[in-house]
Amino acid sequence: MATLHLPPTDIWLPFPIAAWQDTYKTLHLWTQIVGKIRLALAPKINHWWHSTLYVTPCGLTTSTIPYRTGNFQITFNFILHQLLIETSDGTTKMIELAPRSVADFYQAVFNTLKEIGIEVRIWTMPQEVVTPIPFEQDEEHASYDWEYAQRFWQILVQAERILTQFRSGYAGKCSPVHFFWGSFDLAVTRFSGQRAPEHPGGVPNMADWVTREAYSHEVSSCGFWFGDGSAEALFYAYAYPEPEGFKDYLIQPQSAFYSLDMKEFILPYETVRQANDPDAMALVFLQSTYEAAANAAQWDRTALEYNPVVKS
Structure with missing residues (x-):
């Protein structure tokens, strides 16, 4: 698996849109799937602050999501290129971040949640995109650089x-x-x-x-x-x-x-x-x-x- 090693002084990196637009479209939808899981389960906070993700030393996370008498979190790790699902009972599950369709990613995430006993339903229509495709039907967006x-x-x-x-x-x-x-x-x-x-x-x-x-x-x-x-x-x-x-x-x-x-x-x-x-x-x-x-x-x-x- 490829990883990116950059000089420590080169912190404001070149980011040409042509080089990543296909990955952007896929990643945008993947983050919506994960974000909607937090939105569905977390207690509502003013201005939809309970739905957002947060920057971590390795990627993006939901932070802690209450669930029944415990909690869990979902984290995109962009160093190891993994999606990690961690629960308060000590369970950790990993889904590889690699070129795969939105539909496949959606299925993998919900199968893994079901496997560890977390039940959740989300509205599967993407938001704030011009031509949305339901997550479970989207085979079009499948890029991950x-x-x-x-x-x-x-x-x-x-x-x-x-x-x-x-x-x-x-x-x-x-x-x-x-x-x-x-x-x-x-x-x-x-x-x-x-x-x-x-x-x-x-x-x-x-x-x-x-x-x-x-x-x-x-x-x-x-x-x-x-x-x-x-x-x-x-x-x-x-x-x-x-x-x-x-x-x-x-x-x-x-x-x-x-x-x-x-x-x-x-x-x-x-x-x-x-x-x-x-x-x-x-x-x-x-x-x-x-x-x-x-x-x-x-x-x-x-x-x-x-x-x-x-x-x-």
């Missing part, structure tokens, strides 16, 4: 590190840094504490009431998006509801811009990767776009922001 699957995770590690640092400067309600398997992005969201107007919905293959729960309160949200199989990866930032003056706010760096199509600020990943100081560029983008949202919407920044105490 070991190198780019691992590279996907290594970029997640960098994005999660930056977003976690940014998250630390907020005392108000704030989401974890978590991976949404529907939109296939890593996100962190700050809240003003105020209710928001009802969201109009309209997300492909997602019920409007789902979106309305996600955006029930005012937010300034940012993250890292891997594209949709045809668009390049990027950092993004948006506000809901978008306050007057937000899109015209002077943000940093100069290479960032507001997309009228996406209705959010964008900083291309390739721009960050080639910067003299990628960390600093990404952080100034996140901070300045948050300030655009908070200032334009007149948030109480004095009450909401936080400077961590550092002992001398």
Whole structure:
């Protein structure tokens, strides 16, 4: 099995979309299968935070999912290229990550869960994709490039590190840094504490009431998006509801811009990767776009922001 070994200094890796778009499409659907298992079994948490995945030192995990009197978790290990299912009674099962159809992966996961006594049902229609095929019928998407699957995770590690640092400067309600398997992005969201107007919905293959729960309160949200199989990866930032003056706010760096199509600020990943100081560029983008949202919407920044105490 191939593994990717890279120089320790080369942390912001090249990520051309043409090289991994087929793997992206398959992996997007695999993560939806695993994510929907957590969604089905975990207690509901506001804004669908009980459905997300989390970056680990080896990949992506559901984290702990309660089940009857115990718990379990499912982890994508992109170093060993395995899907691990671990339970609190000491059981560990492994499914190889390799070129295989979505239908085959779906069957393997549910057969393994049944074998260890975990019963769960999910809605098998993919979400937030234009032409969905039920998981159990999808023989079309079957690509898995070991190198780019691992590279996907290594970029997640960098994005999660930056977003976690940014998250630390907020005392108000704030989401974890978590991976949404529907939109296939890593996100962190700050809240003003105020209710928001009802969201109009309209997300492909997602019920409007789902979106309305996600955006029930005012937010300034940012993250890292891997594209949709045809668009390049990027950092993004948006506000809901978008306050007057937000899109015209002077943000940093100069290479960032507001997309009228996406209705959010964008900083291309390739721009960050080639910067003299990628960390600093990404952080100034996140901070300045948050300030655009908070200032334009007149948030109480004095009450909401936080400077961590550092002992001398």
